[in-house]
Amino acid sequence: MKIVEMQVTPVAFPDPPLRNSTGVHEPYALRTLVKLTTDDGFSGWGETYGGSAAIAGLEEARRHVIGADPFAIEALRLKVGDPRSFSPLEVASLDILGQALGQPVYNLLGGKVRQPIEFAAYLFYHFDCDLYGECLTTEAMIRQAHRLVDAYGFRALKLKGGVLPPDEEMETLRALRAEFGPDFRLRHDPNAIWSVETSIRVTNELEGVLEYMEDPTWGIEGMAAVNARVNVPLSTNMCLVAFSDFPENIRQRAVDVVLSDHHYWGGLRATAEMGRICETWGMGVSMHSNSHLGVSLAAMLHAAASTPHLTYACDTHYVWIEEDILVGGKLPFTDGCMNVPEGPGLGIAIDEDAVARMAEDYRKCGQTTRDDVGFMQRNYDPTWQPLRPRW
Amino acid sequence: MKIVEMQVTPVAFPDPPLRNSTGVHEPYALRTLVKLTTDDGFSGWGETYGGSAAIAGLEEARRHVIGADPFAIEALRLKVGDPRSFSPLEVASLDILGQALGQPVYNLLGGKVRQPIEFAAYLFYHFDCDLYGECLTTEAMIRQAHRLVDAYGFRALKLKGGVLPPDEEMETLRALRAEFGPDFRLRHDPNAIWSVETSIRVTNELEGVLEYMEDPTWGIEGMAAVNARVNVPLSTNMCLVAFSDFPENIRQRAVDVVLSDHHYWGGLRATAEMGRICETWGMGVSMHSNSHLGVSLAAMLHAAASTPHLTYACDTHYVWIEEDILVGGKLPFTDGCMNVPEGPGLGIAIDEDAVARMAEDYRKCGQTTRDDVGFMQRNYDPTWQPLRPRW
Numbered sequence: 112m113k114i115v116e117m118q119v120t121p122v123a124f125p126d127p128p129l130r131n132s133t134g135v136h137e138p139y140a141l142r143t144l145v146k147l148t149t150d151d152g153f154s155g156w157g158e159t160y161g162g163s164a165a166i167a168g169l170e171e172a173r174r175h176v177i178g179a180d181p182f183a184i185e186a187l188r189l190k191v192g193d194p195r196s197f198s199p200l201e202v203a204s205l206d207i208l209g210q211a212l213g214q215p216v217y218n219l220l221g222g223k224v225r226q227p228i229e230f231a232a233y234l235f236y237h238f239d240c241d242l243y244g245e246c247l248t249t250e251a252m253i254r255q256a257h258r259l260v261d262a263y264g265f266r267a268l269k270l271k272g273g274v275l276p277p278d279e280e281m282e283t284l285r286a287l288r289a290e291f292g293p294d295f296r297l298r299h300d301p302n303a304i305w306s307v308e309t310s311i312r313v314t315n316e317l318e319g320v321l322e323y324m325e326d327p328t329w330g331i332e333g334m335a336a337v338n339a340r341v342n343v344p345l346s347t348n349m350c351l352v353a354f355s356d357f358p359e360n361i362r363q364r365a366v367d368v369v370l371s372d373h374h375y376w377g378g379l380r381a382t383a384e385m386g387r388i389c390e391t392w393g394m395g396v397s398m399h400s401n402s403h404l405g406v407s408l409a410a411m412l413h414a415a416a417s418t419p420h421l422t423y424a425c426d427t428h429y430v431w432i433e434e435d436i437l438v439g440g441k442l443p444f445t446d447g448c449m450n451v452p453e454g455p456g457l458g459i460a461i462d463e464d465a466v467a468r469m470a471e472d473y474r475k476c477g478q479t480t481r482d483d484v485g486f487m488q489r490n491y492d493p494t495w496q497p498l499r500p501r502w
Numbered sequence: 503m504k505i506v507e508m509q510v511t512p513v514a515f516p517d518p519p520l521r522n523s524t525g526v527h528e529p530y531a532l533r534t535l536v537k538l539t540t541d542d543g544f545s546g547w548g549e550t551y552g553g554s555a556a557i558a559g560l561e562e563a564r565r566h567v568i569g570a571d572p573f574a575i576e577a578l579r580l581k582v583g584d585p586r587s588f589s590p591l592e593v594a595s596l597d598i599l600g601q602a603l604g605q606p607v608y609n610l611l612g613g614k615v616r617q618p619i620e621f622a623a624y625l626f627y628h629f630d631c632d633l634y635g636e637c638l639t640t641e642a643m644i645r646q647a648h649r650l651v652d653a654y655g656f657r658a659l660k661l662k663g664g665v666l667p668p669d670e671e672m673e674t675l676r677a678l679r680a681e682f683g684p685d686f687r688l689r690h691d692p693n694a695i696w697s698v699e700t701s702i703r704v705t706n707e708l709e710g711v712l713e714y715m716e717d718p719t720w721g722i723e724g725m726a727a728v729n730a731r732v733n734v735p736l737s738t739n740m741c742l743v744a745f746s747d748f749p750e751n752i753r754q755r756a757v758d759v760v761l762s763d764h765h766y767w768g769g770l771r772a773t774a775e776m777g778r779i780c781e782t783w784g785m786g787v788s789m790h791s792n793s794h795l796g797v798s799l800a801a802m803l804h805a806a807a808s809t810p811h812l813t814y815a816c817d818t819h820y821v822w823i824e825e826d827i828l829v830g831g832k833l834p835f836t837d838g839c840m841n842v843p844e845g846p847g848l849g850i851a852i853d854e855d856a857v858a859r860m861a862e863d864y865r866k867c868g869q870t871t872r873d874d875v876g877f878m879q880r881n882y883d884p885t886w887q888p889l890r891p892r893w
Contacts, residue, residue: 180613185615186615189615189810212605214573219610222571222577223574224580355782358783361749381778384775387775388779390745391745
């Protein structure tokens with residue numbers, strides 16, 4: 112079996128004006144879809160970041176992909192090098208293998224160790240928009256949380272913070288705790304926008320409220336300085352994002368929980384290996400998310416289903432998209448959980464007309480990279496600077 | 503697909519009186535073969551340590567195996583717990599999956615990253631025996647090395663040391679270097695029988711002669727004390743034998759090279775994960791061996807073929823057995839290397855008559871555990887004590 116075709120399709124889909132520490136989401140989220148086809152007619156899909164850099168990385172990898180045996184995953188990894196470019200190629204290869212072998216991808220990763228897979232509600236402060244109005248206060252955030260909990264059944268709530276002054280966000284978290292009670296697990300993610308001092312103060316004040324605090328401050332040194340002074344576990348998807356980050360993180364015990372993400376760790380097999388390292392050093396594992404479509408979601412579900420060491424509910428932006436590219440529409444949540452698709456490969460069917468529409472939107476939207484800072488400056492606050500630390 | 507039968511067969515096969523730091527090999531080497539059979543008629547084989555403890559561990563695991571889906575490898579690992587008991591079950595499961603899917607096991611482990619797989623000649627001092635005479639001097643060891651190099655084409659030579667006083671073994675290694683030249687890579691393995699002081703002295707005197715020194719002294723603390731004072735890389739299969747050994751080893755930088763062994767690391771998938779940890783912390787990987795038959799060898803070949811981070815030629819005792827249980831006899835070396843079997847599963851066919859003969863030998867031989875110390879005392883030196891450190 113040989114890969115004979117590699118189709119790279121940039122797509123764009125509507126995104127609400129979600130806030131974060133660097134600015135605000137633009138009207139479209141960008142992703143890149145990869146479709147690999149073999150000489151015997153199997154097609155597999157992968158999905159990764161959007162924009163010109165991701166596309167360039169995939170095009171750079173093309174010469175290693177065409178003609179490759181889809182079973183030779185590690186050989187392809189060594190050739191491609193960059194884990195971000197390799198990741199969607201690995202997922203598409205596994206999708207092909209699963210179809211060729213009549214097995215769900217999780218069975219090519221060691222089999223299922225959990226079902227269903229729990230997710231956390233991803234709460235965002237956001238500017239005014241048609242669908243959701245505005246959410247920049249504690250009261251509005253409580254309404255948002257109720258909307259997501261009612262619609263999807265989540266039992267864990269993650270607040271994307273670093274938007275309002277820390278004491279206001281603390282008020283929001285305390286209000287969420289009061290509203291939903293101690294059975295709901297809460298997380299806070301200020302995206303490294305606080306100083307070490309602010310991080311220590313706020314994290315300690317939220318002891319007993321949070322299951323973990325995610326990236327309160329910048330860098331391994333900063334996180335280690337915070338971790339030495341707090342009891343709440345610290346998690347990260349910013350200061351530990353590659354295997355080469357482990358040694359120094361572990362030397363300093365900068366973080367307690369790693370948010371895995373197959374898109375930058377280098378695929379689903381690498382995610383399991385990352386989990387083994389975390390298990391070995393007594394660290395927890397959760398799962399990170401960017402705005403994504405159903406191919407990434409399916410890959411996340413297969414990784415989550417087969418990775419033994421995954422110790423927290425996963426994050427996903429999936430509730431914030433209106434339309435997916437899957438035949439049959441979006442995958443459903445039940446009680447805040449999803450089941451891993453059971454069919455061969457990723458277990459999903461792609462609606463190529465929907466892909467074509469989103470590809471057309473990519474061409475029309477004029478965005479070629481993610482620019483939360485620029486969009487904030489141009490549309491909401493001309494004086495905006497993503498200063499770090501802000502508080 | 504379900505596993506419906508688990509056959510555990512203890513076997514014994516002749517072993518020469520090979521010396522090591524604790525004593526001498528008994529007349530028979532013991533192994534345990536595991537054959538799993540599924541409801542749709544596939545059978546897979548695994549092989550592990552011999553003797554009553556290994557058998558008891560497998561029998562303890564039986565309740566988790568019968569009825570299990572052979573794809574659910576990680577779930578079985580979590581249930582079985584003990585990596586030594588799990589390992590042959592994982593190998594047998596992968597053998598089944600490969601046959602059911604029509605794929606060699608290496609393709610279920612990420613595909614092939616190297617071919618052929620290089621091995622080192624395993625040189626042993628030994629007492630007198632019919633096949634090889636006696637080898638307890640430098641001159642005899644040179645003859646042994648020539649015999650193995652001529653017969654199999656090895657380009658790496660490993661000396662099982664800790665048998666003669668350190669200065670005599672140094673003389674042997676220098677003579678090997680003089681005889682075979684710098685293109686042959688040399689290793690020394692005194693099995694932790696030296697003091698820290700002796701280890702430092704001998705290792706430094708052999709700088710430029712050895713590619714690595716294996717387990718000169720006992721324990722993480724001892725190895726770290728040696729490593730701080732030598733430039734020759736230190737390798738181990740004694741002080742880093744489980745994932746839980748990594749953190750302290752890495753804190754102290756006790757070793758530079760880990761000798762992998764799927765039999766105690768917990769299978770072929772765990773071997774690759776161990777390799778990823780070594781890669782992450784800048785450590786090398788070689789492969790350890792005990793006396794073994796062709797099922798273990800095939801498993802080692804599939805692990806070696808598919809594990810990206812394997813940085814030295816592998817060890818194997820395979821040249822010291824006269825007969826194997828494979829249809830067609832022993833797998834051949836070419837230029838010191840072997841090719842991974844290319845058929846479905848492990849790619850080997852088992853001669854069940856040969857297994858039955860070796861099972862009969864197990865029943866007759868009277869050995870139920872490995873006892874190098876007792877055999878030394880009873881047959882060669884009644885005053886023998888395996889004191890550590892000896893020198």
